[in-house]
Amino acid sequence: MHRFIGRQRELRVLRDVLDEVRSATGPRPGGKPGQCVLIRGRRRIGxxxxxxxxxxxxxxxxxxxTAAGQPAEAELAELxxxxxxxTLPDRELFVEEAPRQWNAAFRLLAEILPDDTPSVVVMDEVPYLMNRVDAFEGMLQRAWDRQLSRKPVLLxxxxxxxxxxxxxNSYERPFHQRGREIVVGPLNPADIxxxxxxxxxxxxxxxxxxGGLxxxxxxxxxxxxxxxxxRASLDNPISALLVSAERSLAAEFPPRAMGWEVLRAIGAGERTFSNIARAAGGIAxxxxxxxxELLTSKxxxxxxxxxxxxxxRERRYRIADPYLRFWLAFLEPHMAxxxxxxxxxxxxxxxxxxxxxxxxxxxxxxxDSLARILPDGDLPAAPVVGGYWTRGNEVEIDLVGADRQPVVKRLLFLGSIKWLEGSPFDAHDLAALHKHRAAITDDxxxxxxxxxxxxxxxxxxxVYGPEELIAAWHRDGGVR
Known part of the structure; x- marks a missing residue:
C-alpha cells in the first residue's frame, strides 16, 4: 500500500501552481500560461x-x-x-528527431508539449547541467521566454x-525571477x-x-x-543510517579536500576557530x-x-544537519x-x-520549534530565537528571543533548556537563569x-515540553 508521509505544504504549493497553469489554459494570444518552480534541498532529503x-x-x-554529471552530449542522450x-502524448516526435544541441532540444520539447492541457517537465540535478553544458542558463532562459512558457506547462x-x-535565480543571472522557489528541508518532528x-x-x-531524512x-x-x-542499523553495514552521510559528502567534497578534516573537527564537538584548527591538524x-566558508556556503x-x-566576535560553528552531526560524532570514526x-x-x-x-x-x-509557537500567551513573536555565550562560557543562555541579530535593540525573553529524562526544571535551574540574566541586562x-x-x-x-514543541510543527509555512 502506497503511503507518503509529510511534505503536505510542498505538495499543496505545487498543486496550486499547477492549478494556475490549468486555469490559464485556452486561447490566449500572446499569453504565457507556463509556470516555473525551483526546488532545492540537501542531497537525499527527498x-x-x-x-x-x-x-x-x-x-x-x-x-x-535526471542529469548525472556526464558530458553535455551524454546528458542530451539521457534527455x-x-x-x-x-507520458507526453507526442513523445515519439522528439525521439525521432533526436536533437543533438540543447537549444534544439528545448525548442522541440516545447513543440511536443500539449496546447490544451497542463503538463509537467521535471529537470533534476540542474547544477550538473550548469557545470557541464556551456551557456546552459542562457539557453534555458531563452527557451523559457520564447517557447516553453507559452505552453501550459509547469517546469x-x-x-x-x-x-x-x-x-x-539570483540577480544578473539569465534565469533571474523566472521561477518561484521551494526549499525542501528534512521531515519535521511531527512528521517523524x-x-x-x-x-x-x-x-x-x-x-x-x-535528521528527518x-x-x-x-x-x-x-x-x-x-x-x-x-541496534538494527548498526548490525546492517549497508543501512541508510551508516551510508547516507558518506554518499552525500562524497558527492559534494573531493576526498582530499581540507573541508573533510574541518568537518570532522566540528563533528567531534569543536566549536571555536582555534580549537577547530588544532583538531584539524594545526591547519593554517x-x-x-x-x-x-565552503562548508557554510553549502x-x-x-x-x-x-x-x-x-x-x-565569539563565533561558534556547528554541523547544521542533525543526522550528519550524529554520524560524524558516533559513526564515522568507528566504521571499521x-x-x-x-x-x-x-x-x-x-x-x-x-x-x-x-x-x-x-x-x-x-x-526552531519555539520560533514556530510564538506569539503565545505573554510571549510576543520573536524575529530571532538564538543563544548567548561568553568566551569562557561563564555566562551561557540557551534561549534568547530578540528583535534582530546578532546585536539586538530589544531582548524579548531569555530561557533555559533542560532535556533530561526524570529530571525536571527546578528552583536551582531557575536561580542559574536569574543569575545569567543579571549578567547581561538589568531589565x-x-x-x-x-x-x-x-x-x-x-x-x-x-514553560514548554515535548508535546507543545511538536505541536508547533503542524503549522504550515509558505513559499517564496
Missing part, C-alpha cells in the same frame, strides 16, 4: 520523491529527466531517453547544490512522530539521529524505540577560513554569533569497528555519551523554561 508523489497525484502528462519513457528545476540553485508512531519526546530523539526514517520500524533502531588560518556548517546587546560486525561496541559508546551529546544537539531544533526580561521532564518551580513566564 526532493525527487516529493516530485514523484506530486506527479502521481497530478495525473497529467509529464517527463522526468531523449527520458522523453521516450514519459520544475531541482538541485542539491544549494549555492548553485540560489545562483540560478506520525510516520514512526512515536511519543513526542522520542520523536525529537529520532529527529536528531535521522526519509531514507533513514523508512528503516525505523514503527513503534520501535531509539535503541532498537540503532587562511586554509581554515576557506574551508569554513549549508553543511552553521556559523553563529551570540545574540547580544553588544557586538561579539562496525564493518567487522562489532556494532555492539559502537552502540555502547553512543549510550554512554548520548545524554550529554543530545543536550547540546537538541538546542537548534528547540529554538526584567521574561524567563522561559523548556524541559523534557516538566517543571517544579514557579516564577517563569512560559
Amino acid at each position: 526532493k525527487s520523491s516529493l516530485v514523484e508523489e506530486f506527479l502521481r497525484r497530478a495525473e497529467v502528462p509529464s517527463v522526468f529527466f 531523449v531517453e527520458a522523453v521516450r519513457d514519459s 520544475l528545476l531541482i538541485g542539491s547544490d544549494l549555492s548553485m540553485m540560489e545562483a540560478l 512522530a506520525d510516520m514512526l508512531d512515536l511519543a513526542p519526546a522520542t520523536a525529537f530523539d529520532a529527529a536528531l539521529v535521522t 526519509p531514507l533513514v526514517c523508512r528503516e525505523w520500524r514503527a513503534g520501535d524505540g531509539l535503541w532498537d533502531f540503532l 588560518h587562511t586554509t581554515l577560513t576557506r574551508a569554513a 549549508g553543511v556548517v552553521a556559523a553563529e554569533l551570540p545574540v547580544s546587546l553588544r557586538p561579539s 569497528e562496525i564493518e567487522r560486525m562489532r556494532g555492539d561496541l559502537t552502540l555502547t559508546r553512543i549510550q554512554e555519551q548520548w545524554t550529554s551529546w543530545r543536550g547540546r544537539a537538541v538546542e537548534p531544533l528547540i529554538r 526584567p526580561v521574561p524567563l522561559v523554561a523548556v524541559s523534557r521532564s516538566g517543571v517544579k518551580c514557579a516564577g517563569l513566564t512560559a
Whole structure:
C-alpha cells in the first residue's frame, strides 16, 4: 500500500501552481500560461520523491529527466531517453528527431508539449547541467521566454547544490525571477512522530539521529524505540543510517579536500576557530577560513554569533544537519569497528555519551520549534530565537528571543533548556537563569523554561515540553 508521509505544504504549493497553469489554459494570444518552480534541498532529503508523489497525484502528462554529471552530449542522450519513457502524448516526435544541441532540444520539447492541457517537465540535478553544458542558463532562459512558457506547462528545476540553485535565480543571472522557489528541508518532528508512531519526546530523539531524512526514517520500524533502531542499523553495514552521510559528502567534497578534516573537527564537538584548527591538524588560518566558508556556503556548517546587546566576535560553528552531526560524532570514526560486525561496541559508546551529546544537539531544533509557537500567551513573536555565550562560557543562555541579530535593540525573553529524562526544571535551574540574566541586562526580561521532564518551580513566564514543541510543527509555512 502506497503511503507518503509529510511534505503536505510542498505538495499543496505545487498543486496550486499547477492549478494556475490549468486555469490559464485556452486561447490566449500572446499569453504565457507556463509556470516555473525551483526546488532545492540537501542531497537525499527527498526532493525527487516529493516530485514523484506530486506527479502521481497530478495525473497529467509529464517527463522526468535526471542529469548525472556526464558530458553535455551524454546528458542530451539521457534527455531523449527520458522523453521516450514519459507520458507526453507526442513523445515519439522528439525521439525521432533526436536533437543533438540543447537549444534544439528545448525548442522541440516545447513543440511536443500539449496546447490544451497542463503538463509537467521535471529537470533534476540542474547544477550538473550548469557545470557541464556551456551557456546552459542562457539557453534555458531563452527557451523559457520564447517557447516553453507559452505552453501550459509547469517546469520544475531541482538541485542539491544549494549555492548553485540560489545562483540560478539570483540577480544578473539569465534565469533571474523566472521561477518561484521551494526549499525542501528534512521531515519535521511531527512528521517523524506520525510516520514512526512515536511519543513526542522520542520523536525529537529520532529527529536528531535521522535528521528527518526519509531514507533513514523508512528503516525505523514503527513503534520501535531509539535503541532498537540503532541496534538494527548498526548490525546492517549497508543501512541508510551508516551510508547516507558518506554518499552525500562524497558527492559534494573531493576526498582530499581540507573541508573533510574541518568537518570532522566540528563533528567531534569543536566549536571555536582555534580549537577547530588544532583538531584539524594545526591547519593554517587562511586554509581554515576557506574551508569554513565552503562548508557554510553549502549549508553543511552553521556559523553563529551570540545574540547580544553588544557586538561579539565569539563565533561558534556547528554541523547544521542533525543526522550528519550524529554520524560524524558516533559513526564515522568507528566504521571499521562496525564493518567487522562489532556494532555492539559502537552502540555502547553512543549510550554512554548520548545524554550529554543530545543536550547540546537538541538546542537548534528547540529554538526552531519555539520560533514556530510564538506569539503565545505573554510571549510576543520573536524575529530571532538564538543563544548567548561568553568566551569562557561563564555566562551561557540557551534561549534568547530578540528583535534582530546578532546585536539586538530589544531582548524579548531569555530561557533555559533542560532535556533530561526524570529530571525536571527546578528552583536551582531557575536561580542559574536569574543569575545569567543579571549578567547581561538589568531589565526584567521574561524567563522561559523548556524541559523534557516538566517543571517544579514557579516564577517563569512560559514553560514548554515535548508535546507543545511538536505541536508547533503542524503549522504550515509558505513559499517564496
